[in-house]
Amino acid sequence: MEATVSQSLRLTTWTSSDYTVPTMRNSMRLHTIFEKKKRDNNNMLQCNHLATIKPTIGHRTTGLKASCTSQNSPASLLKSETFITEEDLLLKEKSEEIKPCLSGRCIYLVGMMGSGKTTIGQILSEVLDYSFFDSDKLIEQTAGGTPVSDIFKLHGEGYFRNKETEVLHKLSLMHQLVISTGGGAVIRPINWKYMHKGISVFIDVPLDALAQRITAIGTASRPLLHHGTGDAYTQTFRRLSKLWEERSEAYTNAHVRVSLECIAEKLGVGDVCSVNPTQIAIEALVQIEDYLKE
Numbered sequence: 101m102e103a104t105v106s107q108s109l110r111l112t113t114w115t116s117s118d119y120t121v122p123t124m125r126n127s128m129r130l131h132t133i134f135e136k137k138k139r140d141n142n143n144m145l146q147c148n149h150l151a152t153i154k155p156t157i158g159h160r161t162t163g164l165k166a167s168c169t170s171q172n173s174p175a176s177l178l179k180s181e182t183f184i185t186e187e188d189l190l191l192k193e194k195s196e197e198i199k200p201c202l203s204g205r206c207i208y209l210v211g212m213m214g215s216g217k218t219t220i221g222q223i224l225s226e227v228l229d230y231s232f233f234d235s236d237k238l239i240e241q242t243a244g245g246t247p248v249s250d251i252f253k254l255h256g257e258g259y260f261r262n263k264e265t266e267v268l269h270k271l272s273l274m275h276q277l278v279i280s281t282g283g284g285a286v287i288r289p290i291n292w293k294y295m296h297k298g299i300s301v302f303i304d305v306p307l308d309a310l311a312q313r314i315t316a317i318g319t320a321s322r323p324l325l326h327h328g329t330g331d332a333y334t335q336t337f338r339r340l341s342k343l344w345e346e347r348s349e350a351y352t353n354a355h356v357r358v359s360l361e362c363i364a365e366k367l368g369v370g371d372v373c374s375v376n377p378t379q380i381a382i383e384a385l386v387q388i389e390d391y392l393k394e
């Protein structure tokens with residue numbers, strides 16, 4: 101059966117509305133697309149010319165719409181339709197450039213609660229072909245599936261911090277991992293000894309953006325933010341501010357800082373909420389590359 105590939109270019113600019121449009125929800129991730137291409141020999145999706153596109157942060161985003169159909173199949177059997185944006189390509193390109201320089205070293209993402217460590221970590225692990233771990237989830241596993249908030253309630257924060265250190269120790273003996281650490285992992289110097297076996301990346305998000313995100317999700321799984329009555333945003337903002345006062349210096353131990361304010365400035369968007377996870381992952385790779393060159 102002969103296969104037909106139709107491709108069309110879609111142009112967008114980076115605006116605040118773009119966060120909801122192109123890469124995260126409506127597209128398969130690039131890795132998945134390439135894996136699918138490898139598997140499906142009939143659908144010879146030729147993207148060679150894409151190698152010539154050199155996207156840069158701050159420029160217009162070009163997306164490639166790729167539809168793979170079979171000539172003998174009705175339109176309803178359209179096999180796939182997806183958008184590969186310039187950001188996806190840049191992300192892939194950067195990850196391929198950096199991977200050999202990492203020599204298998206792990207990447208530790210640190211940052212306040214809700215800063216996007218899990219979201220960015222999953223993207224980075226995918227493009228680097230690393231495994232992804234969330235240290236909070238590992239602690240829950242070692243506690244027989246008890247949620248972090250219950251571990252705090254049952255055993256107290258000190259017990260949780262000991263488990264966190266144990267988990268980070270174990271992870272530090274491994275390679276090719278992206279690790280999303282707990283927001284408070286930075287407060288113990290011993291944890292830095294373990295995290296510095298790899299490359300540590302601080303995702304720096306302004307507190308008001310964090311408070312907005314966390315208020316939207318709720319604080320049920322975040323014991324240090326549990327609060328009673330009153331306006332949830334204000335309460336969350338206050339608690340985050342207090343934690344930030346205690347921890348801001350500890351975050352500067354990270355090898356690399358990825359600031360959403362700086363990315364927003366580079367992109368020429370006024371608001372950090374317009375910066376999407378792919379753009380943050382690209383910036384993380386750029387900063388890691390700079391660090392490795394030092």
Ligand SMILES: Nc1ncnc2c1ncn2[C@@H]1O[C@H](COP(=O)(O)OP(=O)(O)OP(=O)(O)O)[C@@H](O)[C@H]1O
Nearest residue numbers: 212213214215216217218219220283313375376377
């Ligand atoms: N760039 C972004 N813009 C808007 N929302 C985002 C962005 N990145 C992540 N989010 C959202 O913010 C919330 C928190 O993200 P995520 O779970 O990745 O953070 P985290 O740092 O791992 O949090 P925690 O340490 O509390 O587990 C999620 O709802 C996620 O979808």
Ligand SMILES: O=C(O)C1=C[C@@H](O)[C@@H](O)[C@H](O)C1
Nearest residue numbers: 213236248282283284322323
């Ligand atoms: O910021 C913190 O101290 C925490 C963040 C979460 O990831 C969990 O590790 C736990 O809720 C504590």
